[in-house]
Amino acid sequence: MIRLADLDDCFEGVIPSVVATCGADGLPNISYLSHVNRVDDDHIALSNQFFGKTAANLRRNPCATILLVDGRTGAQVRVEAIFVRSETEGALFDRVAAQLAASSAQVGMEATMQLRAVDVFRVLSLQATPTQAPVPPADPDARPDLPALAHAVAAIDTAPDLGGACEAALDAAMALLGADAAMILMRDHPRDVLMTVLSRGYETGGAGAEVPFGIGAIGIAAATRQVIRVGDLGRVRRLNTAIEASSEQEARSRRIRLPGLGGALSHMAVPLCSGGALAGVLFVEARRRLAFGREPEAAAMILARLLAAAMRASEQSPAPAAEPPLPATVTGDGGRSLRVRHYGYDDSLFIDDAYIIKGVAGRILAFLIGSHLAEGRDVFSNREIRLAASLRLPGYRDNLETRLILLRRRLEEKSAPIRLVSAGRGQIRLVLDGRPELVGEAPGEGRA
Numbered sequence: 001m002i003r004l005a006d007l008d009d010c011f012e013g014v015i016p017s018v019v020a021t022c023g024a025d026g027l028p029n030i031s032y033l034s035h036v037n038r039v040d041d042d043h044i045a046l047s048n049q050f051f052g053k054t055a056a057n058l059r060r061n062p063c064a065t066i067l068l069v070d071g072r073t074g075a076q077v078r079v080e081a082i083f084v085r086s087e088t089e090g091a092l093f094d095r096v097a098a099q100l101a102a103s104s105a106q107v108g109m110e111a112t113m114q115l116r117a118v119d120v121f122r123v124l125s126l127q128a129t130p131t132q133a134p135v136p137p138a139d140p141d142a143r144p145d146l147p148a149l150a151h152a153v154a155a156i157d158t159a160p161d162l163g164g165a166c167e168a169a170l171d172a173a174m175a176l177l178g179a180d181a182a183m184i185l186m187r188d189h190p191r192d193v194l195m196t197v198l199s200r201g202y203e204t205g206g207a208g209a210e211v212p213f214g215i216g217a218i219g220i221a222a223a224t225r226q227v228i229r230v231g232d233l234g235r236v237r238r239l240n241t242a243i244e245a246s247s248e249q250e251a252r253s254r255r256i257r258l259p260g261l262g263g264a265l266s267h268m269a270v271p272l273c274s275g276g277a278l279a280g281v282l283f284v285e286a287r288r289r290l291a292f293g294r295e296p297e298a299a300a301m302i303l304a305r306l307l308a309a310a311m312r313a314s315e316q317s318p319a320p321a322a323e324p325p326l327p328a329t330v331t332g333d334g335g336r337s338l339r340v341r342h343y344g345y346d347d348s349l350f351i352d353d354a355y356i357i358k359g360v361a362g363r364i365l366a367f368l369i370g371s372h373l374a375e376g377r378d379v380f381s382n383r384e385i386r387l388a389a390s391l392r393l394p395g396y397r398d399n400l401e402t403r404l405i406l407l408r409r410r411l412e413e414k415s416a417p418i419r420l421v422s423a424g425r426g427q428i429r430l431v432l433d434g435r436p437e438l439v440g441e442a443p444g445e446g447r448a
Contacts, residue, residue: 004038005078007068008293011038012231013103014071019046021057021064029053035100036068039092039120044081046242047096049116055119058083064121067129071231076129081121094117098226098355102217102269113163144176144299146306152176156306161425162401163408165310169282169303170200176303180285181261184307185211185218185270186280188359194222194281195359201285202259207409208357209258212277218281219249222390227297231290249359250355250386254348256410257372274308280309280402316400329359338417344367344440351416360393361407367391368430369418369438378430379423404428 010017017033031054035047044066046315048055057078058064062083065115069076087093097115143421152172160167166184181201185194188210196209217228250256272279284292294299332433339349348358349365357365367388372378386393386400408420408428415432 002077002128004041004044004126007038007070007126008316009070009072009290010068011036011076012229012290012293013099014232014290015074016068018056018067019064019077020066021054021059022061024060025052029057033066034094034103036066037096037118042123044079044121044123045087045096046119046121047100047115048086048119049100051311058119066121074130074131078127078129080124080127083119083121085428086117088117089226093118094224095226098220099230099362100225101218102228103226103230124298126138129231143295143323148172150301151307152303156303156310157288157312161422162310162314163405163422165307166405169307171197172303173282173284173300174200177284177300178286178288178291180264180286181259182282182284183259184280184282186311186399186406187222187278189399190360195216196256196258196405197280197402198409199259202261204257204259206256206259206430207406207413207414208361209256210286211258212373217261217267217269218283221281222278223273225271225273227271227301229292229297230268231266231292235267244441254346254358255380260446261285261287263287263423265289268292268297268300270297270304272304272308274313275304276311277312279308279311279399309428311399311402315399337418338432338436340366340369340418340436340438342438349380351414351418354414354416356414357407357410358417360391361410363391364403365407365418366438366440368420368428369436371430372430373436380428380430382426382428424445 004020013035017036019033020028020030022028033046034049037045037047039045046066064081066079066081066085067076067245068079089248093115096118097101100115110334117323123178149172152168155168155171156165159168169184173179179201181199183199183202186197188195192213194211194213195211196211196428198206198207211222213219214223217230219228221228246352265287267283268287271281272282272286282300284300342348344356345359347362347366348357351360364385366392368380371380382400382404385391404420411419412417420435421429421431421432423429
């Protein structure tokens with residue numbers, strides 16, 4: 001006996017489904033469907049963006065036949081259903097709209113594929129349809145191991161700092177979810193963009209790479225607060241090809257390339273939400289089709305919720321007071337001059353003509369270097385950074401700890417002669433491989 005709960009691979013949108021209705025004149029009408037969603041054990045929902053004739057038929061005759069196709073095996077299931085209602089708002093509508101927006105954007109049809117309604121049907125019967133060729137058995141679906149999930153939750157919860165919590169979340173994403181690559185992006189509140197903080201499994205780290213809200217799976221997950229899953233990327237355009245910038249272009253464009261996994265066939269973007277606020281997005285990719293089903297999605301949501309709570313706690317917990325100034329330490333070639341240029345118009349920062357970062361993170365690094373030159377010290381507390389008036393940190397959710405993680409990772413990826421390392425809880429040390437010379441450009445100067 002077939003149940004809707006057994007048909008998850010039919011609801012991934014890999015192979016289009018078909019709906020058949022009948023008009024008052026007895027003529028049938030057949031339409032392809034972009035999305036079919038399981039609502040519960042007895043109901044399914046169809047996305048309605050072109051259903052002029054189908055909708056007219058259903059008003060006169062609520063019966064419909066829907067053909068579902070398993071995206072993994074090609075098996076077909078015939079669904080006899082009766083129309084119940086249309087929804088134009090609410091949680092179900094928002095979820096379907098977000099998924100439709102993500103898949104439509106990847107094929108350049110975001111302006112065309114606008115969701116008008118979600119049509120809900122009660123399922124009357126399910127029947128496997130015969131096929132000309134035998135259906136191959138499905139590969140066993142990877143399911144998250146509950147003890148491993150419990151271990152991952154404990155690792156995130158007991159991490160000594162936010163950096164440790166992020167690393168534990170990436171470890172879990174790779175091992176528990178079966179991802180081949182993963183990244184954590186933070187919300188940059190002043191500009192409503194997402195910035196890559198940490199990544200795993202990519203050829204390039206991409207710390208500081210940006211994704212605007214509403215763009216691609218990551219941006220849509222942030223804008224809608226909905227999980228976005230795509231199970232077959234073989235038919236769609238990759239997000240990073242639209243944002244791609246080579247390393248040679250960084251200094252000119254001030255844009256860091258978003259990491260991408262070669263040969264990826266599945267991805268999932270999970271919003272990091274806590275207390276109703278968005279902190280960022282957890283993004284995972286795999287080279288397998290249909291890699292992330294409902295159970296991996298549920299496990300990812302648990303990890304995301306806990307990581308978002310850790311981010312929120314890092315903003316609210318009081319930081320230790322600053323330690324007394326310590327002598328500055330210089331490693332490597334102490335006689336080397338390091339030319340540091342900071343442009344005020346976008347807070348971009350260059351070291352020896354190599355682009356490092358921009359925005360609030362660039363302003364923070366310039367502040368640390370300037371304070372070192374003025375006061376002769378290299379250890380700073382998060383508390384004093386947060387309270388520094390010249391930094392103009394956002395008054396609401398400054399994400400300082402996350403920004404410092406991003407900045408540390410970006411300097412490491414660039415093998416920069418200036419680095420940031422932990423100096424104890426709530427403190428950071430500026431490590432120099434030479435003598436910095438900080439040159440500031442006023443707003444409006446130095447535009448490329």
